[in-house]
Amino acid sequence: MARIFAYIIHKNGVADDSAAELVAAAKQIEASTLATAIVIGRSADLDTVCGNLHTSYGEIWKVADDALAYPNAELVRQALVKVLPRDSVLLVPHEHFGIDLAPGLSIKLNAAFVSDVVAIDEVKSDSLKVVRQEFGGQVSAHVCCDISSGVVLTIRPGAFKPQGMSPANGVVVDKSSEVGALTARRRYLETVVAEAGDVDITKHTVLVSIGRGIQEKDNVAIAQELADAMGAALSCSRPVVDAKWLEKSRQVGTSGKTVKPKVYLACGISGAFQHLAGLKGNPFIIAINKNPKAPIFQVADVGIVDDLLEFLPELTNKIREMHSVSVK
């Protein structure tokens, strides 16, 4: 088996949670040896990152360069092409940086590429069989991949659970001198932080959340009425924001807000992983969807297959009736 490398995402001197998940993924490919971490960035940020990785990685390759202070995928790619052995297995988190970096990197390394891997199914000396999800998670696929000249895999965040293991005592190897001059035709300018909305969905314990199944802008009011009756806030999944039916600040998911409600009523939400990744704290999830195969039913506590546009108003009426009884 070729050497396994893990690309470490870090910010402000702290490695991302994915660093531990990639250890777990690497372990499933090759149980007997520890993976090598690759840490790229500005020198001042790297020492604490590397220091925290030596307990879980067998070796840590450090590439320090002021040009890499912000992880511009084009520059990082040039650095990796210089440093990585050609038949490597490289694991990269499947998030916005990995999506930017990995496909083009695989071309420049002449390595195979599989994206958004959720499980490792079978390992042979020159091939891997992995699992991906397609069609919004409605079905999974086994994908076989020839790794004889290397492979780049992007790994879905959260799919591989970090496990306790004996400390690795990895050594840091400085590879900075192998990189040479870096030039980019894409230049990072700034990060614009998301605007706060009228309602802070992260502060609510009960969320009524709507997805594509709400069908039309005019139907959003049906869900708002239910939320009002329940004393809940209204949130949503990505398609509702794309269609401009609700503000971005109402979106739950990786590209929206991370929420920790006690109760989450998912109405017409299919349950794509990017949405579920924004749902923390193990809430009680109730899913209402007309599609019995919707992936949301795999993660929900309670499921109902029904037509939202009929079901929600009746639910609202029921809750209002209860309120009027209790007031009397």
Place this chain on the structure above:
Amino acid sequence: MEILVCARRVPDTSENEIALNSAGNDIERDDLVYSINEWDNYAVEEALQIVARIGGTVTVVTVGNDDDEEVLRREMAMGANHGVLISDPAFDGSDAKGIATILKTFIQKGRYDLILTGVQAEDGGAQVGGMLAALLDYPFASLVNSLEVLDGGKLKISREIEGGNKEINEIDLPCVLSIQTGINEPRYVGMRGIRQVASVPIPTFNASSLGIDPSNVGEAAARVKRVDYFVPALGKGAQMLEGSREENIDKLVELVAAKGGLK
């Protein structure tokens, strides 16, 4: 600006329940409703809006077969100037690199300032755009959710990163961008619009007209192959309420109240 949009026809997940076929090796494709890949439709709309502001043309290209002409015509009805079909049995079984190789060869026969793809396809993995850029040796940016044309052969773009934040970049032309949903509001296409482009000829290229060596594409060259589809064994799964609607509502209210979800 000369803009090329790479598009695909895919099973529409909002119109279909995707299920396994009886052999268990593929999804059930009979009676599937197909449409343009949602991300690609946003890319076409973005191209049309750029051209409306600064002039130029929009060409939509797809690698597929005769059935895929319908998405080209749909995007032409939206306003794209040209549709191009790239089709050859030798391309069957291509992996993402194979598709990117075919597109690269087509692109090098023309002259495009900007190449757009969708971020991902319903059955794909956010890969062809980045691969295509690397093969062309053009700069690339993924997850683009706003775009402004600057003077001097440059664009100012924003990328969607975590938590709804935006990463702002400047990128040199020519480049490849993968376009995220929500960047714009794609215009409606009526039946009348589609009828108007129904007889516009669609140029078709194959391996020999593009000068592609079949051994570099298709199944033979693919290092990545889908073996089969399956539905994973569920975890615990939801407790499904299967009573009448009234019974389900009563049960739901009881459960929500028990969890402190009613005020």
